[in-house]
Amino acid sequence: MSAWTEFVDYVTLADNWWGRRGIAVRIEDHVRISAFATVVAAAIAIPPALWLGHVRRGGAIAGAVVNIGRAVPSFAIVALALPISLRYGFGLGFWPTVVALVALGLPPIFTNAYAGVSGIDPAVVDAARGMGMRGPEVLWRVEVPNALPLLLAGLRISAVQIVATATLGAYVGFGGLGAFINEGFRQQDDGKLLTGAVLVAVLAIATEFLFGVGQRLLTPWTIRKGHS
Amino acid sequence: MRDRPWIEWDWVGDHLDDIRAATFEHLRLTLLAVAIGFVLAGVLSAVGLRWRRTLGPITWVTGVIYTIPSLALFTLLIPIFGLGSIWSAEVALVGYTLLILIRNIVAGVDGVDPAVRAAADGMGYGRWRRLLEVELPLAVPAIIAGLRIAAVTTVGLVTVTGLIGLGGYGSFIDAGLKRQFPTQIVLGGGLSVIMATVIDLTLVGIERVLTPWNRGEVARP
Numbered sequence: 277m278s279a280w281t282e283f284v285d286y287v288t289l290a291d292n293w294w295g296r297r298g299i300a301v302r303i304e305d306h307v308r309i310s311a312f313a314t315v316v317a318a319a320i321a322i323p324p325a326l327w328l329g330h331v332r333r334g335g336a337i338a339g340a341v342v343n344i345g346r347a348v349p350s351f352a353i354v355a356l357a358l359p360i361s362l363r364y365g366f367g368l369g370f371w372p373t374v375v376a377l378v379a380l381g382l383p384p385i386f387t388n389a390y391a392g393v394s395g396i397d398p399a400v401v402d403a404a405r406g407m408g409m410r411g412p413e414v415l416w417r418v419e420v421p422n423a424l425p426l427l428l429a430g431l432r433i434s435a436v437q438i439v440a441t442a443t444l445g446a447y448v449g450f451g452g453l454g455a456f457i458n459e460g461f462r463q464q465d466d467g468k469l470l471t472g473a474v475l476v477a478v479l480a481i482a483t484e485f486l487f488g489v490g491q492r493l494l495t496p497w498t499i500r501k502g503h504s
Numbered sequence: 505m506r507d508r509p510w511i512e513w514d515w516v517g518d519h520l521d522d523i524r525a526a527t528f529e530h531l532r533l534t535l536l537a538v539a540i541g542f543v544l545a546g547v548l549s550a551v552g553l554r555w556r557r558t559l560g561p562i563t564w565v566t567g568v569i570y571t572i573p574s575l576a577l578f579t580l581l582i583p584i585f586g587l588g589s590i591w592s593a594e595v596a597l598v599g600y601t602l603l604i605l606i607r608n609i610v611a612g613v614d615g616v617d618p619a620v621r622a623a624a625d626g627m628g629y630g631r632w633r634r635l636l637e638v639e640l641p642l643a644v645p646a647i648i649a650g651l652r653i654a655a656v657t658t659v660g661l662v663t664v665t666g667l668i669g670l671g672g673y674g675s676f677i678d679a680g681l682k683r684q685f686p687t688q689i690v691l692g693g694g695l696s697v698i699m700a701t702v703i704d705l706t707l708v709g710i711e712r713v714l715t716p717w718n719r720g721e722v723a724r725p
Contacts, residue, residue: 279583346653347700349660351667352693355677359510359686440573447667447681457579461668466583473579477572484571 279466283474286467297451299471306452306479310439313374317381317434322427325386329393329423330415338390345383350441353379358448368449373442380441381434388430392423425491425498432487439483443476453479512687523695530672530699533662537594538655541601548602549609550635559610566603574600574664582668593665600661601654608650612643645718648711652704659700663692673699 286292293299328334354376361372396419404418420427446454453476460469492498516523548566552559569577577596585591616639624634640647666674673692680688712719 346656347660347697347704349663349674349693349696351660351663351674351677352689352696355681355689356693358681359508359684359689436571440576443573443575444664447678454575457575460579469579470583473576476576477580480571480573480576481568 279470282465282467283470286465286471287474292471297455299456299475302451302453302455303475303479305450306439306442306454306476309370309373309377309445309450309452310435310442310483313377313381313438313442314431314435316374317378317438318385318431320378321382321386322389325389326393326415326420326423329390330411330419332394334390335394338387341383342387345380350376350380350437351444354441354444354448361448369445370450372448373445373450373452376445376448377438377441381438384433384437385427385430388426388433389423392426392430393419395426396422425495428487428491428494432484432491435487436480436484439480440476443472508686510686511690515687516691523691526671526673526675527695527699529670530659530662530674530696533590533593533597533665533670533672534655534658534699534703536590537597537658537662538601538651540594541598541605541654542651544598545602545605545609549606549613552606552610553613553635554631562606563603566599566606569599570603574661575667578665578668588669590670592668593662593670597658597661597665601658604654604657605647605650608646608653609643612646612650613639615646616642641714644714645711648707648714652707655703655707656700659696659703663696666692 287299291298295301325338328337354373357372357376357379358368361367361375366372393415400418400422401414404414409417442450442452443454443457445452446458453472456468456472456475458472460466460472548562552562574596577599578593581592581595585595613635620638620642621634624638629638662672663674663677666672666676666678669675673696676688676692676695680686680690680692
């Protein structure tokens with residue numbers, strides 16, 4: 277297993293951590309673009325999902341979003357974002373990657389937020405109205421809190437997928453952790469290759485874990501029912 | 505890349521042999537992964553259903569595998585199987601199908617009406633015969649639903665195997681990026697969506713054949 281020895285050599289050399297193309301900078305870039313894309317995707321997807329769930333319409337849209345999101349490969353979305361970005365003058369690297377990540381992040385957030393609100397027992401909503409609440413108040417004080425577990429689950433799924441796919445940004449000129457994999461292949465440097473692969477895997481699992489912890493802290497009432 | 509059209513049909517016409525070869529590679533990688541994944545998920549589900557306490561750990565482990573990004577997992581398997589071996593991709597692809605398939609198989613069997621189960625017991629069926637002849641047939645819709653998600657997801661993931669030199673539609677996308685040629689990117693992505701759709705519709709057809717008792721359902725009031 278000499279490849280693994282090369283990996284250990286690569287990550288234990290301080291020079292590989294610092295500098296413009298070092299591990300530290302690339303982790304930071306990877307995390308930053310993922311966080312940005314997740315926030316943008318949430319800002320775009322959540323308002324219409326809550327509204328459609330509130331008026332209990334658009335189930336067909338939600339279904340179509342899931343199917344399309346699943347059938348279009350994430351690598352194709354990243355690749356297609358490149359000619360689009362070049363055509364409109366946004367260049368290589370950051371912008372094509374962000375556009376693709378946002379597009380990928382939308383479906384899970386949208387469908388889960390929609391399912392969270394539209395799936396609430398109508399009797400609960402009726403009770404809120406019976407207590408004299410109006411539309412917006414029902415949404416904010418009853419529907420959103422009840423939909424929170426699913427809404428957060430959607431955010432978690434999207435965030436993990438975005439972190440995973442940001443790796444492919446290396447093929448459109450973005451310098452996240454995928455750049456180690458891309459360069460490792462081209463330079464036939466197993467140490468670099470495995471460094472990228474291991475760090476990406478760790479970052480994805482850490483994201484899943486942190487969102488899981490966040491979910492439990494924000495919705496403590498769901499803990500006893502088991503995790504979603 | 506800026507001035508080129510999204511798709512140049514002349515190029516597509518000149519490369520029909522390449523397209524045929526890539527289709528074969530893509531389909532082979534996909535079907536092999538889903539088939540092996542289905543067998544393995546069946547065994548793991550049977551274990552989980554028989555010994556309930558193992559279900560938590562099985563779900564947890566398959567969940568962790570599911571979380572690892574595909575390019576990273578393919579890359580991690582290359583030192584084990586060697587560059588260019590399909591198993592660097594297949595082992596990862598099989599791993600990704602497990603969580604989806606096990607969840608659906610277990611939910612399908614668990615969803616069988618307890619009265620039906622009691623009737624089977626009353627007719628003297630043993631545990632395994634009840635599972636094979638009563639519970640599994642009734643779980644077919646849930647199992648097929650799982651297979652559809654697993655197959656469509658796998659078609660998409662196989663595009664990434666193009667990056668580790670295993671062919672398929674991903675090699676068009678990879679070449680299109682390197683040569684800055686939109687046609688190959690659109691072709692790779694488009695053909696992948698078409699393949700996912702065809703496999704999905706085939707599985708819907710298989711479900712209809714396997715569950716003749718459900719066919720009238722739509723017409724019922």
